Amino acid sequence: MSGAALMDIPLDQILRGDxxxxxxxxxxxxxxxxxxxxxxNLQLRGELRRPDDTIVDGVDDDWDKFSDFxxxxxxxxxxxxxxxxxxxxxxxxxxxGSYHNIxxxxxxxxxxxxxxxxxxxxxKSNPMPNFRGRRFTNAHETMIWxxxxxxxxxxxxxxxxxxxxxxxxxxxxxxxxxxxxxxRLRNKHGLxxxxxxxxxxxxxxxxxxxxxxxxxxxxxxxxxxxTTAIAKRLRRRYIGIERHPDYADAALERVEQETPLAxxxxxxxxxxxxxxxxxxxxxxxxxxxxxxxxxxxxxxxxFATVSPDGTLVCxxxxxxxxxxxxxxxxxxxxNGWTFWHFERSGEFLPLDILRAESRGEKR
Numbered sequence: 008m009s010g011a012a013l014m015d016i017p018l019d020q021i022l023r024g025d026x027x028x029x030x031x032x033x034x035x036x037x038x039x040x041x042x043x044x045x046x047x048n049l050q051l052r053g054e055l056r057r058p059d060d061t062i063v064d065g066v067d068d069d070w071d072k073f074s075d076f077x078x079x080x081x082x083x084x085x086x087x088x089x090x091x092x093x094x095x096x097x098x099x100x101x102x103x104g105s106y107h108n109i110x111x112x113x114x115x116x117x118x119x120x121x122x123x124x125x126x127x128x129x130x131k132s133n134p135m136p137n138f139r140g141r142r143f144t145n146a147h148e149t150m151i152w153x154x155x156x157x158x159x160x161x162x163x164x165x166x167x168x169x170x171x172x173x174x175x176x177x178x179x180x181x182x183x184x185x186x187x188x189x190x191r192l193r194n195k196h197g198l199x200x201x202x203x204x205x206x207x208x209x210x211x212x213x214x215x216x217x218x219x220x221x222x223x224x225x226x227x228x229x230x231x232x233x234t235t236a237i238a239k240r241l242r243r244r245y246i247g248i249e250r251h252p253d254y255a256d257a258a259l260e261r262v263e264q265e266t267p268l269a270x271x272x273x274x275x276x277x278x279x280x281x282x283x284x285x286x287x288x289x290x291x292x293x294x295x296x297x298x299x300x301x302x303x304x305x306x307x308x309x310f311a312t313v314s315p316d317g318t319l320v321c322x323x324x325x326x327x328x329x330x331x332x333x334x335x336x337x338x339x340x341x342n343g344w345t346f347w348h349f350e351r352s353g354e355f356l357p358l359d360i361l362r363a364e365s366r367g368e369k370r
Contacts, residue, residue, distance in 0.1 A: 018223065021235060021247035021262065023255045026227040027082075029248045030089040038093050038246070039162075039222035041100040042213055042234045044205060045086065048079045048108045079108070083115050086227060091119055093225060094155045097162070099124070099217050103150045103205070113151055121153040124161065125179050129209060132184045152217070161217075168216050177216075183208045192231045192257050200257055201231045210237040218243050220273055232258025239265045242273055285362045287328050287343070288317025295361050302347040302358070309335050311347070319347070328358060 016037050022029050073079040090100060100121065102112055116123060127150040134146035154161040168177035186206040194200045210233050218224060220242050226234035229247035231254055238245035239262055247262075249255040290296055291313060298315040311319035311331060319331045326334060328343025344359040 016223065017246060018244045019239070019246075021229055021232065021249060021255055021259050023249060023252070025250050026248045027086050027089055030086070030093060030227060033093055033246070035092050036095045037223065038225040039095060039098050040214070040218045041090050041094065041098070041225045041227070042210065043086075043090065043100065043102045043226065044203065044228050044230065045083065045102065045104070045108070045112070046073070046079075046228075047105050047203070048073055048076075048111075076111070080111060080115065083108075083112055084119070087112075087115055087119055087121075090225075090227065091121065091155060096155060096158075097160045099152060099154050099159070099161045101150050101152050101213055101217070103129070103148055105145070105148050109149045109151065116151060116153055120156050122155070122157040122159065123151060123153045124163075125152045126150065127152060128180045130180055130182045132182055133187065134185070150213075162219065162222075164216055164219075168212075171212065171215065181209070181212065183212075186233075192261070194253070201254055204231050205233045207233060207237055210234050211241070214238060214241055214243060229258050230254050232261045235262050236265045239267055242267045283366060285365050286317065287358065287362075290361050290365060291315065291317045293365070295365060296349065296358075300349055302349045304332075304346060305348055305357075311335075319343075 015034050017033075073082065094100065102109075102116070104112055113123070113126075128147050129150060130147045134144055137144045169175065171177065183206060186204045190207060191204060192200040214224065214234075214237055218241075221244060223244045223246065224234065224238045225246045225248075227248045229235060229249040230251075232247060232249075235245045235247040235258060245262075247258060249258060291298055296313060298313055300313045301310055302313060302319065303310045309321070311321040314320055314325070317327070318325050319328055321331060321335060324331060324334055328347055329341050330343075332341030332343045332346040333339065344362060345357050347358050348355055349358065350356075
């Protein structure tokens with residue numbers, strides 16, 4: 008987006024007002040990621056009341072008010088339509104909800120043309136008990152992660168998620184605690200300021216997974232500002248929208264107290280398709296690997312010789328690092344960068360090391 012276009016966007020602000028009307032004032036195709044924690048439509052059911060008829064978790068008649076399913080669906084369709092308009096073509100959206108509303112939201116997302124990528128189960132390590140004892144303890148919420156459409160080249164920082172999970176692929180069930188302790192914002196009476204304040208750990212993982220430094224993150228239901236605070240901390244740009252004056256004030260104060268990461272702590276995670284393409288032949292030209300070098304598979308059962316033009320030769324067969332690997336293994340395809348290995352200073356290394364070094368990546 009051009010600098011002039013960026014000037015039209017109220018970056019790093021919390022806007023006060025109705026989410027749909029406020030979104031209508033923003034330019035199309037202006038955000039990289041949306042995190043939305045919309046009303047859960049709880050008022051239609053009474054199971055959130057304790058046996059003494061007090062409301063669990065602070066939900067009252069002034070919050071989450073919809074007369075029926077049709078009204079809730081109409082509201083959901085309206086705000087999601089605006090959200091989709093604001094999303095760049097490769098943007099993604101996260102919507103969190105409970106069993107009261109997430110299935111209705113999922114259907115509307117698909118009706119509007121979004122492309123669902125995952126449903127993430129946030130399993131709460133410290134869920135609130137079921138006071139009546141007539142149902143299972145509700146110990147999770149569901150997040151839907153979706154791209155703007157099926158053709159979106161969406162961002163997923165796979166390696167960052169793997170690193171966050173001790174070098175194991177991150178699963179779609181996340182075991183994280185509720186927002187408690189000093190993190191929980193409270194009013195002047197010491198009561199929870201917001202009934203469904205999300206934990207910072209949840210938003211940290213969402214933003215690290217699907218955004219990069221300087222990406223623009225929108226939260227149309229900002230509440231007490233968890234999304235905006237974590238976005239600022241991770242050096243993402245943010246736009247928050249909140250209509251409740253007490254929540255908006257608390258969110259603004261919270262964000263102002265947040266300190267962005269220092270330059271040396273910021274991790275920019277390039278996706279593989281963003282990295283510059285490196286032909287194997289260019290590495291031969293640069294002398295990073297010499298013509299005549301013998302390469303082999305990891306088991307040292309197949310051998311080939313590097314030619315001056317960057318192809319590999321094995322007997323009467325010749326091809327690219329990928330094509331020859333596939334021919335010799337009778338496979339439909341082969342990633343030659345990881346299949347072929349070479350000797351250097353006593354180490355047995357994959358060719359991919361050379362590609363990484365040519366890009367200036369640390370080993």
